[in-house]
Amino acid sequence: MKIICIGRNYADHVKELGNTMPTKPLIFMKPPSALLVNDKPLYYPEFTKDLHYEAELVLKICRNGRHVQPEFAHKYYDQVAFGIDFTARDIQQQCKEKGHPWEIAKGFDGSAAISKFVNMDKLKNSKTIEFSMKKNDEIVQRGTTDDLIFDFNYLITYVSKYFKLQQGDMIYTGTPAGVGPVQIGDKLEGFIEDKHLLTCDIK
Numbered sequence: 001m002k003i004i005c006i007g008r009n010y011a012d013h014v015k016e017l018g019n020t021m022p023t024k025p026l027i028f029m030k031p032p033s034a035l036l037v038n039d040k041p042l043y044y045p046e047f048t049k050d051l052h053y054e055a056e057l058v059l060k061i062c063r064n065g066r067h068v069q070p071e072f073a074h075k076y077y078d079q080v081a082f083g084i085d086f087t088a089r090d091i092q093q094q095c096k097e098k099g100h101p102w103e104i105a106k107g108f109d110g111s112a113a114i115s116k117f118v119n120m121d122k123l124k125n126s127k128t129i130e131f132s133m134k135k136n137d138e139i140v141q142r143g144t145t146d147d148l149i150f151d152f153n154y155l156i157t158y159v160s161k162y163f164k165l166q167q168g169d170m171i172y173t174g175t176p177a178g179v180g181p182v183q184i185g186d187k188l189e190g191f192i193e194d195k196h197l198l199t200c201d202i203k
Contacts, residue, residue: 002169003172008174010177043203052181056083066160091104134191
């Protein structure tokens with residue numbers, strides 16, 4: 001099982017971090033030990049002083065395939081979850097300044113919170129999926145798949161050029177604007193459409 005993550009996939013988020021607009025998907029990976037399931041809390045890592053949340057929609061791959069052609073891409077996923085890509089922003093910045101990979105800032109234990117998956121045919125609008133996150137009961141992020149730079153089908157086609165997609169793989173599809181820090185004692189809640197799917201307490 002692979003956890004494949006897409007960076008810089010919403011234009012407003014690219015702008016808020018002062019990054020260059022991508023011309024192709026930016027891919028990084030998290031190990032299976034990064035998964036945080038069943039609404040378990042995240043214990044604030046000792047190695048960072050600037051832990052950020054990034055709310056995302058997560059696809060689950062439902063069949064094996066490589067070099068998937070665009071016209072068949074929609075057949076490779078049928079479920080979506082709410083996820084949080086936790087990022088040690090200070091560590092990430094240090095890695096970027098040195099030209100090093102980001103894994104220690106992105107792939108640490110518990111850095112990939114995820115809800116239960118929802119069948120996409122059960123959503124009100126599977127073509128335009130809306131999602132949001134609350135921090136301490138206030139909405140801090142809102143997103144819609146209409147605003148993706150690279151949509152789900154493009155991601156399936158692109159990723160499968162480099163990695164064989166296998167049933168059960170997950171793709172974190174990117175975060176919209178509004179990312180920010182969390183502190184011990186904060187409560188994060190994730191929603192797809194109006195359905196509450198995830199709670200994550202920071203301890």
